Amino acid sequence: MDNVLSWITFLPVVGILAILFVPKDNKNTVRIIAAVFTGLQLVLAVWIYRNFDSSTSAIQFSEQYKWIPSFNIDYFMGIDGLSVPMVLLTAFLSFICIFASWGIEKSVKGYFAMFLLLDAGMMGVFCSLDFFLFYIFWEVMLLPMYFLIGIWGSPSRTEEDGMVRGGPYAAIKFFLYTLFGSIFMLIAMLVFYFNVSDPVTGGHTFNMLHLMDQANHGGVLKDFDVRLLIYAALFLGFAIKVPVFPFHTWLPDAHVEAPTAVSVILAGVLLKMGTYGMLRISFPMLPDAMKWKYFAYGLAILGMINILYGALCAMAQKDLKKLVAYSSISHMGIVLLGMSGLTSLGMNGAVMQMFNHGTGTAMLFLLVGVIYDRAHHRQIDGFGGLAVRMPIFAAMMSLAFFAGLGLPGLSSFISEAFSFLGAFGSETFDLRLITVVSTIGIIITAGYFLWTFQRMFLGELNPKYAELPEINGRELFTLVPIGILVIVLGVYPAPLLDLIKTSLNELVEVVKAAEAPTMLGLH
């Protein structure tokens, strides 16, 4: 199958065209079309999984065409072990989310068209290998996300402290914050463009593979201080997406105000783009800057802060969705920590954690949506004893919670454990200390998840909810596949690990081989 990456990226766009021709009142037709196209996308993703050769770190399924020849911009798609899990995750969650959005009644056509556009944008980011193309897809995602949160999110409201919150507020905040970050990325991209030469033609280039080859770097990129600056600019762009403390405040707002399916995509896929960007762009293009002691330590320290700060904030939350949002911050901190050690274990653990957090947090948000659809609020203290009334829902929630607190046998255990082990294995005493301090986060995480579970599900049944209906078939259809994935990858993580390890070990070698002027003690 040629051009599979173009197909998988642009299938949703074809879906949008199909949806545009459907009369406004045929809501179910629109939903079915969206399901069919994301379903096809999932089929393609499975095909890619089956045909992907995990024994090599080379780019596969690549397509390269001249796009804007005068600026040497190519349409260049291709994936390696780093992108494959993200492609699978995107296709999987998009398909699930169509069903999670089945209950949307407000301008259905617009919603699903926007959703499919978002889907295309995400897939494009993970597949593109031309920096310019990457940037375009990166920005394409913003627009549908803005409308999805702003229009289909919760309505605007004034809170007691006089702040106006709600969907539109969160959408603007998300949009501006992300745009702010992308500007820095744009600057970095242009510096690369003007200072890296194509080894064949000698002209400027956006081709990521050329940008990664240090031999092509020239001009100001020869200057280590400039490289540090560029690294910092890129980091800012990606850090906002992760989000790294202190750039994370958009996240709780966006998550809380967005409709369920959009929260799932936001936490499940969008956050991963930050760390994906670091691994795809910052690390291989500027390995020496990454290896510079202060940046490596900075990444580890920020990871530690994310873990502890996110967990502590989560514990104080009264709103269940906000709690889950803060837990995402905490869990993404583990990814950062795993990356910072620059070891094979940590890097693989971090990418596995990206995938596993995607599935686990998707489950959490779907479950929050289920309870919100029934009770019309999300106050943790407002429930109680639900396990009596909704045993299946309680069981799914406990599965998601235990996955979140890293219980062995569920997927995030392996990835968290190896992120920690990898960071600890860097043999630098300071990094070891940071890692050990970070592990305290898993106690706090257990604390807030269990406490929340107790307040919502255990104890006497709140008489207000004596008639609450049990989780229904459609909702189970969205949850069970993720649950199975969480358990299967928890027991046997090899399928995921085998996909990524060759590429990531190669990346670790590349970064390790780089020489940084002031390397003190990092191996």
Place this chain on the structure above:
Amino acid sequence: MITNAILILLLPLAAFVVQISFGKRLPRKGDWLSTGAMFIALFMALSILVDAISTYESNKVLAAQTWEWFSFGSVHVTFGIVIDNLTAFMLFVVTLISALVHLYSIGYMHGDPRYSRYFAYLGLFSFSMLGLVLVDNFLGIYVFWELVGLSSYLLIGFWFEKDSASNAGKKAFITNRIGDVGMFAAIMILFSTFGTFDFDGVFAGVAAGGLSDGWLTAAGILLFFGAIGKSAQFPLHVWLPDAMEGPTPVSALIHAATMVAAGVYMVGRTFVLYSADALFFIAVIGTITAFMAATIAIVQKDIKRVLAYSTISQLGYMMVGLGTGGYTAGLMHLTTHAMFKALLFLGSGSVIHAVHSQEMDDMGGLRKKMPITFWTFLIATLALSGVPPLSGFFSKDAILASALEYGMRHSGQMWIFVIMLLSAGITAFYMFRLVYMTFFGEPADKKKYDHAHESPLTMTLPLMILAVFSIGTFSWGWFEHLISKPSLAAYGAVAAVAEHGGGHDDVAHTAHTIAMISSIVVALSGILLATTVYYWKKISAETWGSRLKPLYNLLWNKYYFDELYAATIISGTLWKSRFLAMFDLRVIDGVVNGVGRLTAGLSNVSGKVDLRVVDGLVNLVGRIVAYAGARLRTLQTGNVQSYLLMALFAVIILFVIQQF
């Protein structure tokens, strides 16, 4: 044999999966299925044990196999099982008690709305516990370690409608996690040094001197943190008494016989890793735990709480055994204790089932109504008290001997032995207090007494079987031969690591003799003391009327102060134990609760900071831009002429500037 071991592991897992998926739809809600699966596992475990005993070689590895679990390229993570004599014993103990508890629960849990769920959780626990004893590496043991914690959480909070139960479950899980983090840190140290999780690989690395003394001691102590949590050692023991909120058979299986002993098993399994300092640390913690818990047990009124503190205390014993170099003694006590403590819990469950109360003040005189329960309970009590020739005597005596030998070899460390001996006396005392208050005397509550009856056969049969195992089935000699102290030398050339004590020389011999005599004396005096206080009290007519008075205990003890020389010690001990019970409740429990509250407070503060400061800065940038816009908009008057005027001035200014 490997196939057998895998089947033993998978049978309870299969039972769990079947029960959780459609247990409710099975006939009898599937209790026969879970119980049957456990009994099959028991027979398989028995065959392994028979193999081990008939081979009769020290620390013989009967079978081992390893599979690759996943790999990072250069680092391969394996999952393997190893069956040596220790595993064989543990498999037998776990499957035996689990199978009996399954059987017992059929009667005990009869009519519970979540009957099949209960058996599912039991299956999950059995699977995790069996995995824990079978697995051959640190990562695996950590995995199953957490899974037993999960099943413990689920079963403590089984009656989750009660707030006390759901609180207890949460407390157990989180307290354990604190210890687990230490354990994980130890695993990080070992793995990052040796690049493998395998016990053998790590031990070989340690034998080759791959880890400096400081790191080795740190790793040992951190690893022991896991055991502190799981085995309810001081200062993390607070969860175990609360865990009694779970159904009583669960207490017997998880919180007395098997899971809480996992810490001891883990220390035993990784014994060669511990440096002399780490072992001393273990011994000290064990001593504190054993003594503190025993003293607390004296004043408890709730029959299960007495047993819970007793369990903590006995776990402390096992730790002291290991810490002072008595490897075999500690692990033997694990085995014997599992039998008689499970019996005690199941017996107390039988009593609770009969009188529908856990308060000993509601009981009394039950021995006539429940003869089987009484006699089996008495056997277990004698075993726990260390009366020869019952099983508990051999193991406890061995631990005391080990502690004494340690004291004789290390100057200034005799106190460990003394405290342990004292605790043995206290153990005998509180256990007999329990027996007398429950089974002897006049019925305290006539209505409950009349209603009480002997439990059905499904409940009494496990009692009888366990009673058989509590009578001297384990004697010292052959057990020591089968499970003898491992040496680091077996894993490679030892790079100047001092062997910690032990051996069959004169010191050991003297220690054994003294320990044996003194432990018998102490046990008998404890029993005598309890009998004096709680059995003969009935003869005293004056005290009969003062039963409900608050000063009852104090008065009663004072009375015997006059009679017996040792009475002063008891009064002091009672006062001390009350103080310790309070200390336990206020200070130690309070610190745990306080840390929880502090954390909640801190997170509240950090939540506020997040909202006001960090988020506030973000909004400030927006406000500045808006403000500047509001100022600048006044320039736009809409009057064409004013624009033109501005343009004119601009031109003039530009012109002037250009002149310079």
Place this chain on the structure above:
Amino acid sequence: MEVGLNHYLALAAILFSLGLFAVVTKKNAVTVLMGVELILNAANINFVAFARFIDTDLDGQIIAVFVIVTAAAAAAVALAIVLNLYERLKSINLDEADSLAG
């Protein structure tokens, strides 16, 4: 004294200043338009003068003719606007035409 380039330029400058003065200060829209015409014609004078003295081809004159034509068109449009303004405001006072104020 012969009339030279400087004289033309001076005349044009004076005309320009008068025009600018009218445009900036007058309230009456028609007067402002007249001021605009003065400015344009000041420029025309310059074009023609430069064409005569500096560059001897006809470029300057041609542009002057263009300016006259466009000025006529512009005046027509401007007067139409003024008429509309009057329709709306019942006045041609420019101070009242400030609906574009920020």
